[in-house]
Amino acid sequence: MNLEDTIYKRQSIRSYEETPLDSETLDEVREFIDNAKELNPDIKWSYEILPTENISTMMRWKAPHYIAIFSEEKDNYYQNVGFIFQQVDLFLQSKGIGTCWIGMGSPKNYENPDGNQKFIIIISLGLPKGNLYREINQFRRKKLEQISDKTDERLVPAQFAPSASNTQPWYFTHNEDGSYDLYREKGWLLKNKIYGKWNQIDVGIALAHLYVANSDTFKFYIKDNPKKLKGHLYQGSFEI
Ligand SMILES: Cc1cc2nc3c(=O)[nH]c(=O)nc-3n(C[C@H](O)[C@H](O)[C@H](O)COP(=O)(O)O)c2cc1C
Incomplete structure (x- = not known):
């Protein structure tokens, strides 16, 4: 595969x-x-x-x-x-x-x-004991509209990404030029203390899925003055 x-x-x-x-x-x-x-x-x-x-x-x-x-x-x-x-x-x-x-x-x-x-x-x-793979309907993931400002099928690879305790801390916004900004949910103070480090790894994991699904076009960069998003931390921008 x-x-x-x-x-x-x-x-x-x-x-x-x-x-x-x-x-x-x-x-x-x-x-x-x-x-x-x-x-x-x-x-x-x-x-x-x-x-x-x-x-x-x-x-x-x-x-x-x-x-x-x-x-x-x-x-x-x-x-x-x-x-x-x-x-x-x-x-x-x-x-x-x-x-x-x-x-x-x-x-x-x-x-x-x-x-x-x-x-x-x-x-x-x-080597796994038992089944390695699962069926698509066995994934427990947020809905596309919960992880983005617009329902966008191109974000499905990120939607399926694994994350620490399945927290799925990513949030995507769309720019007029077709690029995306990526944010991480800040969560409440204690949650951020516990999950902050792992949730940054999670964001990289979601980006890896977008890269693998768009390996010829994927570009990642960090803006100097990104838009602020309440309750979220800017993590970078990308094209796919
Ligand atoms: C950064 C990170 C840390 C994780 N830590 C643990 C862990 O300590 N123990 C564990 O059993 N699973 C751990 N997981 C696995 C997640 O629980 C799992 O990816 C998530 O629940 C989604 O399930 P799936 O990978 O089967 O799709 C971790 C995953 C990530 C991405």
Whole structure:
């Protein structure tokens, strides 16, 4: 399956076979990651595929591998990580490998060689126990008109994006020239404290779906003086 079709089939996998993936497959994953598109190419980031022993999570389940992601703390670095690694999530799921973004976890007994990069998030991966894919009517997502100022079918790939606790914090507005502005729901104070970091990753994830569905035309940029939107934070603008 290609990456675009995977958007409408994928789901977070929380039950894995213990058998590790073979080293050829892991090399293919590394090659895909190394060639994924970045949202902001000025930000240094890195990753390591770690075994279960090197991970501590609050989850009751385990996967044979985890991608631990690190980044410089610069500009839109959370969005950049979401953008890059959602392409990886789609790639893995398109190949029959289960994945789950995990906010509630971190590496243990592992130090990133670049001391200037901080740990951002982990993603579990491995062969799924049970079905990898789901049917389109099994997605729980907001309606198109809840995530945009106009009902616009071109935003469907973003509508289907995964997000921390399925918060779907994105909101899109349309500009006269056909471009879009993207905002993130601020939410109430405590919610923003808990989800603020993850919701920035979510925004990058939604942008990755729009990129994958429009890879020839997708352009992302940040305006100096964006329009303000009550209860929301400006995250960037794009063309698709
Ligand atoms: C940034 C981020 C953090 C997440 N953290 C966790 C987590 O700690 N544990 C978990 O089980 N799922 C986690 N998820 C998975 C979401 O709960 C899941 O993507 C969402 O409920 C939508 O479901 P779906 O991915 O099956 O479509 C996370 C997802 C994202 C994007």
